Amino acid sequence: MMYEIRDLHLSLPDMTRKPLLGAAPRIEILKGLSFDVPKGAVLGIVGGSGSGKSTLGRAMLRLLEPTGGSIHFAGTDITHRTEDQLRGMRQRFQMIFQDPMSSLNPRRRVGGIIAGPLRLHGMDGLTARVNEALDMVGLPQNFAQRYPHELSGGQRQRVGIARAVALRPDFILADEIVSGLDVSSQAQVLNLLGNLVKDLGLTLAFISHDLSVIRRLCNRVLVLHNGEIVEESETATLFDAPQAAYTRELLAAIPLPDPYQPWG
Amino acid sequence: MSGYLSIRNLTVCLKSGAPILRSVSLTVSAGQVHGLVGESGAGKSMIGKAVLGTLPRALHVTSGEIWLDGVNLLSLSQTERRKQIGATAALIPQDPLTALNPSKRIGPQITRRLVDILGWSKTKAQQRALELLDEVHIPNATRVMRSYPHELSGGMRQRILIASAFAAEPKLIIADEPTTALDVTVQKQILRLIAEMQQRHDTALLFVTHDLGVVSKVCDTLSVLYAGKVVEDAQMNRFFMRPIHPYSAALLAATPTYTDPTGSLTPVPEHVIEYVEKEVAEHDVRAAR
Numbered sequence: 090m091m092y093e094i095r096d097l098h099l100s101l102p103d104m105t106r107k108p109l110l111g112a113a114p115r116i117e118i119l120k121g122l123s124f125d126v127p128k129g130a131v132l133g134i135v136g137g138s139g140s141g142k143s144t145l146g147r148a149m150l151r152l153l154e155p156t157g158g159s160i161h162f163a164g165t166d167i168t169h170r171t172e173d174q175l176r177g178m179r180q181r182f183q184m185i186f187q188d189p190m191s192s193l194n195p196r197r198r199v200g201g202i203i204a205g206p207l208r209l210h211g212m213d214g215l216t217a218r219v220n221e222a223l224d225m226v227g228l229p230q231n232f233a234q235r236y237p238h239e240l241s242g243g244q245r246q247r248v249g250i251a252r253a254v255a256l257r258p259d260f261i262l263a264d265e266i267v268s269g270l271d272v273s274s275q276a277q278v279l280n281l282l283g284n285l286v287k288d289l290g291l292t293l294a295f296i297s298h299d300l301s302v303i304r305r306l307c308n309r310v311l312v313l314h315n316g317e318i319v320e321e322s323e324t325a326t327l328f329d330a331p332q333a334a335y336t337r338e339l340l341a342a343i344p345l346p347d348p349y350q351p352w353g
Numbered sequence: 354m355s356g357y358l359s360i361r362n363l364t365v366c367l368k369s370g371a372p373i374l375r376s377v378s379l380t381v382s383a384g385q386v387h388g389l390v391g392e393s394g395a396g397k398s399m400i401g402k403a404v405l406g407t408l409p410r411a412l413h414v415t416s417g418e419i420w421l422d423g424v425n426l427l428s429l430s431q432t433e434r435r436k437q438i439g440a441t442a443a444l445i446p447q448d449p450l451t452a453l454n455p456s457k458r459i460g461p462q463i464t465r466r467l468v469d470i471l472g473w474s475k476t477k478a479q480q481r482a483l484e485l486l487d488e489v490h491i492p493n494a495t496r497v498m499r500s501y502p503h504e505l506s507g508g509m510r511q512r513i514l515i516a517s518a519f520a521a522e523p524k525l526i527i528a529d530e531p532t533t534a535l536d537v538t539v540q541k542q543i544l545r546l547i548a549e550m551q552q553r554h555d556t557a558l559l560f561v562t563h564d565l566g567v568v569s570k571v572c573d574t575l576s577v578l579y580a581g582k583v584v585e586d587a588q589m590n591r592f593f594m595r596p597i598h599p600y601s602a603a604l605l606a607a608t609p610t611y612t613d614p615t616g617s618l619t620p621v622p623e624h625v626i627e628y629v630e631k632e633v634a635e636h637d638v639r640a641a642r
Binding site: 138272273274275276277280299300301302304305325328338339342343344345346347350 | 537593603605608611
């Protein structure tokens with residue numbers, strides 16, 4: 090198992106309701122989630138805004154510390170590990186962010202952006218690794234000399250992917266990585282990610298609000314609603330026979346490019 | 354001029370002379386919804402901005418006509434144009450959080466337009482605002498009028514902007530990606546609401562979006578843009594049955610649908626890009642003559 094997650098709880102202080110003196114009341118964001126991510130799985134995590142899908146992702150990468158339950162990554166309990174204890178492992182689980190414009194440093198060249206984490210993890214042969222990563226995401230090697238603003242949205246997102254795969258991680262979390270892209274670049278990035286998962290034997294968690302995209306890429310789907318798992322099933326099952334009322338509502342709300350779709 | 358909004362051969366350029374919109378023509382009649390689709394950078398938002406006179410400083414209209422309510426906006430002086438636009442057109446913007454002033458209560462933000470531009474009394478404007486909030490199905494309208502934007506959800510804020518757009522009974526509304534920031538279930542409610550309001554008020558609606566799924570739900574006609582040029586003008590049903598231009602067909606093929614079990618996605622192919630780029634280049638040669 091790549092991940093074993095049991096009864097995961099996470100609450101954050103609600104600063105909008107903090108009294109002048111005293112502690113802020115806490116909002117429960119994740120309300121006891123349990124699921125496994127097997128090695129090599131491509132897990133889709135869907136839900137509306139505020140359902141807790143990004144919070145779940147951040148807890149899995151231990152960017153947030155759970156307030157209850159446990160997270161095991163490749164057999165190791167990482168639930169309450171300190172940053173020092175995590176440092177050696179961080180290379181093994183990586184993230185690709187939603188907005189490449191704000192997750193790529195505008196003052197560094199693409200080569201430097203990809204090499205940064207490699208250097209931090211004490212790897213050698215940086216140029217070779219950067220070139221290899223650019224190859225993997227289908228960008229020409231001379232892109233290492235460019236700045237993020239010189240690239241298109243789809244190309245920037247490829248740089249984000251290259252930065253994650255350059256570390257040769259076991260697990261990648263992709264948080265809404267195609268929601269800012271046009272359909273054509275979206276198709277390219279999804280095809281690329283699908284191939285990388287196969288070629289590198291990656292395990293992937295793919296957070297999205299778009300079920301059409303999930304169907305294209307994932308083999309298992311987790312549907313979140315108000316911090317709880319309302320449905321977990323194989324992708325084909327979810328689309329053919331959705332069990333939860335919320336899943337059906339979500340599916341029915343998607344506008345298909347078809348004027349004859351009964352949509353209300 | 355037929356149609357409520359009629360754009361004729363509109364060309365918009367950068368100061369350097371590089372064209373952003375290339376001889377765009379389109380018509381939207383009262384009670385009709387016309388979609389503008391294309392990838393980012395295709396110029397779809399710029400058409401709306403050109404109509405509303407809110408083009409960025411770096412851009413200017415080099416030729417063409419924009420007929421709004423029987424008047425060519427481009428033949429008017431700056432002041433007259435503003436008056437004409439203010440009285441007849443309104444915008445539903447993309448991001449409801451940046452479109453509302455975070456330091457002001459909702460009420461005054463809706464009534465200001467009515468008081469300042471149309472010269473209504475404060476009481477009358479307030480009354481109208483309450484009616485409108487009711488029309489966009491906002492419960493507890495009196496309380497919402499006294500709220501600040503951050504106290505409301507994204508869907509609520511978008512409803513307020515819709516109410517505000519319809520406040521002065523405009524004949525034309527430009528909706529610029531009004532649901533991109535919302536999730537699908539809220540998007541559905543908002544699209545229904547826009548359609549309902551548009552029909553009740555018999556408004557002409559220019560609907561800018563990159564989502565062909567959304568177009569198929571709200572529009573009667575549409576234009577597909579590439580590099581500021583209209584590559585296809587179509588009646589909605591025909592477009593989805595039989596797109597004529599290869600670029601339109603490629604765009605449709607690249608749109609993911611959850612009903613397709615193979616879930617295959619095809620990016621717009623190279624040869625289609627070359628084809629449409631060639632058309633654009635030929636247009637520029639003709640325009641230069």
